[in-house]
Structures are given as C-alpha cells and as structure tokens.
Amino acid sequence: MVEYVDTLVVGAGQAGIAMSEHLSRNSISHLVLEKHRVAEAWRSRRWDSLVANGPAWHDRFPNLHFTTCAADAFPPKEEVADYLNSYADMIKAPIRAGVEVTSLKRKEGRSGFTVATSDGVIEANSVIAATGAFQQAVIPPLVPERAGLTQIHSSSYRNPDDLPGGAILVVGAGSSGGQIADELQRSGRKTYLCVGPHDRPPRAYRGRDYCWWLGVLGLWDIPAKEPGTEHVTISVSGAQGGRTVDFRRLAHDGMTLLGRASGFTEGKLLIDEDLKDNITAGDANYIDMLDQADAYAERMGLNLPLEPEARTMLPDPECLANPIRELDLEAEGITTIIWATGFRQDFSWMKVDAFDASGAPLHQRGVSPEPGIYFLGLPWQSRRGSTFIWGVWHDAAYVADQIAIQNNYRDYSPETATAAAAE
Template identity: 45%
Template sequence: MLEKHIDTVVVGAGQAGLSASEHLTRYGCPHVILEQHSIGESWRNDRWDSLVSNGPAWHDRLPTLEIPGVGAQDFATAKQLVAYLELYAKNIAAPVRTGIQVRRVQRLVGKRGFSVETSEGTITCRNIIAASGTMRTPRQSTLIPKSKDILQLHSCEYRNPDQLNPGATLVVGSGSSGTQIAVELMVSGRTVYLSLGQNMRPPRSYRGMDFAWWSSVLGMWDATPIEGQTHTTIAVSGAHISQTIDYRKLNAMGMRLVGQTSGFENGNVVFRNTLKGSIDYSNLKYLESLKLADEYIMRNGLDLPDDPDAWYVPPITNDEMYPIRRLNLKDDNIRNIIWSHGFQLKYDWIDVDEALKDDGSPIHTYGISPQAGLYFLGLPWQINRSSSFLWGEWNDAAFIAKTIWYRGNYWKYSNPEKG
C-alpha cells in the first residue's frame, strides 16, 4: 500500500529519478519513486539489440558508482546499463515502487501541495519531480500513409535487421541513433538510404583522447541554451570504437545519402536539396573541434601524440553533386522506413494550471516550475547541454533536491504554525 501522504513524489525510475532519490536522501527529504514499468525502462525495452552507450564507461555513468564488469574505456551495452541502474537503486536504498502508474496530478484546494492519482489509489504530497524521461513518447510521423507492404518503425521500435522486410530501407534522421541503425543495416547487406538533417559529428577520438574527454575539457557540456537557438543533433557512436562518423566514408561503403525528408507525392518520398549543405556544415564543425583541441593542447602544454589523419575530409560524393530528390517506394524497392527523428515531451498527467505550454512542454527555469512544488528533471538543455545525459541529470538532480530542501526549511521556520 502507498502512504497517504509523503513530502515528495518522484515520477520515473530511470537515471533522472534515481539521481533525484540519492540527493533527496542526502538532504533528509522523505520521498517515494513511482514507476509505471521497471527501473531503467527505456534502456530495457526501447532500444535496439546492439546498442551501446555513446561514451566510455569512465564517463557515461553516475558519479557515485562505477559500472561493474565494464572497463573504463569500454562502452556499456543497454543490458549492462539496466543492471547498473538496478544496482545503483539498491545501493542508495531508493524507495522505488514499480508497476504504479501516475494518472493525474492536481493542486490541493486551499492548501499547499498536490493530489496524486495513481493506479493504486490517491496520495498527497508537497512536491512533485517529473522525471519520467524524454525518450518515452516517440515522435510519430504521418507523412507516409500506412501500408501492409511498407514496414514503418520509430527507432525505439527497431531491434535488429531480421525484424525488417526484404528490400531497401530508408532511415530518416542522421543523429547518433539513425546513423548507427543505418550502419548496422548496411553491414548486414541491405540497401540503405540515410536522410540527413543538420548535425554535428565530433571526432570519436583525437590525439589519443576520447570525444567525451574533449567535450568536457573544452566546456561543451557546460554550454547553456541561447534563446532562439535551434538544437543541433550530435552524431557520435560507441558501436565502432575509435571510429568517427563520416557520411562521405559511409557513402563510399555503399550507403546512399539523401537530404531532409520533406513530403510524399504519388508513391514518391520527396527530399529537400539540403544534402551538400548538411555535410558541409558537419565537416566544418568537425574541423573546428580539432582546431579547438589543438589550441587547448598548446595552451596547457599537454604532451599528446599528433593525429594528422584526423584532418582528412573525403571529397564530395556523387550523391551530393547529383542529389536524389525522390524515391519511389515501389520502383526503388523501399520496403522499410525507420523514423529516427526524436521524441516528444509528454506530461498529460500533470493537470496544473500554467505548468505546461500549449505544445505540452514544461514551463520552467532550470527545471523549477513557476507553480511552487513542481519540478522537472532530465529535460534537454534543462541547465546546460549535459542535462539530458546520465551524468548531467545527476548534477541537475542535486540542484533540484537542494531547492526542495531549502524551500522546505524556509516554509517550516517562517510558518511554524503551519508545519
């Protein structure tokens, strides 16, 4: 049975919710974590079979626990990360209650706090931390009509090449997920078309140091959001250790490249004439990152080996010079489409005035809602670029937990008669 009242309810038992629990415990804040499914659900059931983390284990983990059985320079599999989060929850004695769905959260009338309607009854609390994850509701596309002849999957539904129909595959989205899936399908012997948008492709490693190390020392993870700035996807892979994603090299290996997917007409998928511009942009940002790394090495007097091969950029491809603007599903034998264009924020269980924008995304400052007692965790760019990553969510959780503790003590000592 759930308690009738508890100070703080954390919704979601992924890395964000568990991080919040660790910090709340340190501050002595009573809380419970309610999880509809299982600990680490998105790693458990929303990833493809061969997925590994995009950073080495020394980096892609929570700061207070190393990943057992995974070398510091190795890349943890999704199964290893699920086991890791379960162990982490056990080590911090996280008060997780699984199999409980939070259906509705409303403000209490005439008093501080919230009513939380769950699948096991209604409880009240003073604080809510929405840590239900940003990768739980796939962004669905209705661009191409459903057909029994064409298998359409979101990247979170893809598992392995054997799942697909015989024939060619169009992968829409060239960030880390889309590119990794496209490479896996190409290696399996399939014809693959990859629809590219604008993104950054950092070096997997440079001068003996991993991309994760460079991102940290160069302050990439500390970058803060700029109003009006468009989010640019990072294309990096841990599946091919020490190999940088390079679209022109993939093209030379047999992968076909097309621009952004823009429409569907008379059985034809239509693409914008953006391919060359997207690749030029990714190459420009790649070379800029190498330059910044060299400047950092010189400025700090580091003794790191030269890496001249990293500066090589392959020549322009035929797909860029003579771009494919249409693919006919029948004539080009496109039997599979994988949509790797992200997820949408969904907080339809939060029924609190002025907590959400019209599109359903949260109104917040660094995860703090203007509605007292409501907090968000794990949002992209919540505080900085690292906010939606394993280690970044832990840091953001510390800020949220401290805010809850401070506000609780302020209320207690300024309103002693109200408790």
C-alpha cells in the same frame, strides 16, 4: 485509503534514481514511482546492439564505477540498465515499480497535490517529474499507410532480421538513425539515409575521447544552444568500439545519402535540396572541434600525439555530388521506413499551470513557477550535459536543494525559530 509522502518522484530511470539520492542527502522523505521496471527504457525501447554514447569512465554517477567493462569501453544497453539498478540498490532508493501515475492536480485551497495512480491515491507536498526526454515517439505524417510499407519508429527497431526483406530507408541521421543505418548496411541490406542538419564531432582525437575534450574545453557546461541550432542533432556513436561518424565513408561503402524528406506523391519520396549544405555544416563542426582541441593542447603544453590524418576528407560520393530529389520507393525495392525522428514530451497527466502554450515545461533549472512542481532529465535543463547520467545527477542536486529550502520556509514558525535559537 490515501497515502501521504512529502515528495513524490515520478520515473525510476537515471533521473529518478539521481533525484532519490539527493533527496535522501537532504533528509527529505520521498517515494519513487515507476510504471515499468527500473531503467526500463534502456531494456525495451532500444535496439539490441545499442551501446552507451559515452565511455564508461565518463557516463556514470560519481559514486559508482562500471565493473563489467573497461573504463574506455562503451557499455551495452543491458549493462547500463544493470548499473542503474545496482545504483538504486546501493542508495536504497524507495522505488515502487509497476505503478503508473495517471493524473496530478493541486489540492484546492491548500498546499500540496493529489496524485492518482494505478495503485491508489497519493498526496504529496512536492512532485518531481523525472520521466525523461524520450516519452512519445514522433513519426511525421509524411508517407501514408496506403503506401503499403512497414513504417516503425527507431525506438521499435531491434535488429535487421526482424524487418521484412528488401531495401530500407532510415529518416534522421542523429545518433540513433546513423547507428541503425550503419548496422543495416553492414548486415547486407541496401540502405538509404536522410541526413538533416547535424553536428558531427570526432569520436576521439589525439588519444582523448570527445567527452574528455568537451569537459576540458568547458563545453559540457554551456547553458543553452546557439540561436537557430536548438533542433540540430548530434551524430556520434560508441558502436564497434567507438568510431567517428563519417557519412561520406558510409556512402562509399554503399549507402545512399539523401537530404531531408519533405513530401510524398505517387509512390515517390520528395527530397529537399539540402544534403550538400547539411554535410558541409557537419564537416565544419567537426573541423572546429579539432581546432579547439589543438589550440587547448598547445596552450596547456599537453604531450598528446598529433593526428593530421583526422583532417583528411574522403571525396564526395555520387549521391552527394548529384543529390537525389525524388526517390521511387517501389522501384528502389524499399519495403521499410525507420523514422529516427525523435520524441516529444508528454506531461498531459499533470493538471497544473506549469507549461507554455505548446505543452513544454516552464522552469528555471528544473524549478517550476508552480510551487511544489519540479522537473528533472529535460534536455538542456541547466547545461549541455543535462541528459547524460552524470549531468542529470548534478541537476538533481540543485533541485533537491531547492526543495529543502522550500521545506524550511514551509516549516518555519516564530515559536520553532525561537526554540532553535535558544538551543
């Protein structure tokens, strides 16, 4: 038996929940399918000690506050998952969990889509892919399995005790890699960290969190990254109450910093000669943020405490002054590599003409050129803040409005228009 729904939302994480709220606001009948539990990624695809990268007052939906932590605190991952569940309950989102979507295709010769699921077939006029930005973990084929090392992606890491004994190499120094490497070092493990190009903002400055500064400076709403910076990661952390990521400090505490890993031969990891450049560019990004904040505070006459010590840099550690170009893994006692190398999107289940040659979605603020297909939760979908809880909520409002507009066109007929005008 085929089930019919006007609009189908695939995914019940933060994107799917936000989408449901705005569809209901527009009186659009819909169903949300989730192959696991609501907000599953927060529970099972994150390490044990993870906290949100934004403070509770900021990284939330507009209509519900966190009640389990202070406004300036960084909620642990389980609290974030519980918050999303509570929000879904509050808005009475029509979520059906434990149902996986396996394929989607357009109906032949008429509007709408046929969606195959693990619980039967659903037909829908519109489909929103709200599966988020973190779908398939990426591990570069750099170090072969025959090297005899434990190799895992950062999404599979849980805690230091779960790893084999020995030193650990973390590849990738974004928010995940930097926090994991710091945790491993603080647990007593000898840790190596490959640091690529990155932005390194202050966690807080002059008594205000980084998220606040981005807001007042209008930087959350910039529509796209500068050319050449599309793949530059951001090193920011809410761990340990929220501290600015400082790679020099990590090195002075015992961590060995490396440039980007570029090859592997005869048991040795080959390292690019880019560590100094990457650290220098990250420092420049940090100082630029301080400069913008100071200029704004002066222009607006804000009585915020000065913080001149924020501009003081530690001296270069040995691993930065004389970067390592080859790392003999066995000689250094390295038994585990954690690849904090990001994710790729997977929309292979969508058999529609809505993607470019690389498989990336074609869209304008989530609206696909394929009529009836929409996306939500994509990085930079409309602005810098699109992957944050509050950002995806605003993107969902736009997508829901576009669906409502199309539904009005779909339902138009001269007879109904005349009757409505006569009322």
